[in-house]
Amino acid sequence: MLTLVGVIDDARTAALCDTLRAYVEHEGDEVVVTCDARRAIACIGLIGALARLQLIAREHGNTILITGVRRELRFLIDLAGLADVLPVAESLRSGSGHL
Secondary structure (H helix, E strand, O other), X not given: OEEEEEOOOHHHHHHHHHHHHHHHHHHOOOOEEEEEEEEEOOOHHHHHHHHHHHXXXXXXXXXXXXXXXXXXXXXXXXHOOOOOOOOEOHHHHOXXXXX
């Protein structure tokens, strides 16, 4: 699980991408990597980071699943047109807060 906290800037995005890349290269194909966004600040930097993480995961035959999505982040994902690219845990869309 990747835990996203606070403002996700370019340096943090690069570190997250390196971590994910190392993980998926070790684990192989068909892995779902959970990205907990509960404590992240919803901003365009977070959207960019999530898109890059998904790209890395898909390049290795995997995917990410975003958990802890609050209304603001859901809005930004939709606004960016990435709802079909960035999967959000269903139970969190309905507000339960848990998988």
